[in-house]
Amino acid sequence: METPAPIAIITNSTHLLKSFSSKSFHLRSPSLNSLRLRRVFDLFDSNHDSFITVAEITRALTLLGLDADTSDLDSIIKSYVRPGNAGLTYDDFVTLHRSINNFFFSLEGVEEAGCKEEHNEADLTEAFKVFDENGDGFISAAELQKVLGKLGFTEANEMGRVKMMISSVDLNHDGRVDFSEFKDMMQALQ
DSSP states (O other), rough: OOOOOOHHHHOOOHHHHHOOOSSOOOOOOOOHHHHHHHHHHHOOOOOSSSSSSSHHHHHHHHHHTTTHHHHHHEEEEEETTTTTTHHHHHHHHHHHHHHHHHHOOSSSOOOOOOHHHHHHHHHHHHHHHHHHOOOOEEOOOHHHHHHHHTTOOOOGHHHHHHHHHHHHHHHSSSSSSSSSHHHHHHHOOO
């Protein structure tokens, strides 16, 4: 299958991409390895048929509070779906992810260490904001539970497990995760 040029994605999806006003899709972090990308695929594949359809992606984005223009999304997805398939296979999803990631988030030339650190810091800040729903600078157990529930994680059904997740990274034992603790946890995963 010939991979569509990233420029075709821009042409077909200007409105869709503008709807994602933050850089939270800037997924250059090494911690997003193939295992995690597989987990994202599996979360999007809500009926577990090994294909991600436009409807499934739209549902997942809506649950995350992101609006998407279905026609633009449909155009993007179809350009990566192999003939005869109902949607994106995992390999198609990986190709789409790499194409979008490379086009939108690769910097001209070689990145200097300081520039790369600034981008990683911005990525972490955006990720933190997803969990810190009330914007108070902390991730509470209730906020974590709500986001886990939106993403379909069964851990969200048990507050005890959610509190254990919080306590495992809560270095100052205040019952919440601040940005510094979140950053330390994410960097340990890399």
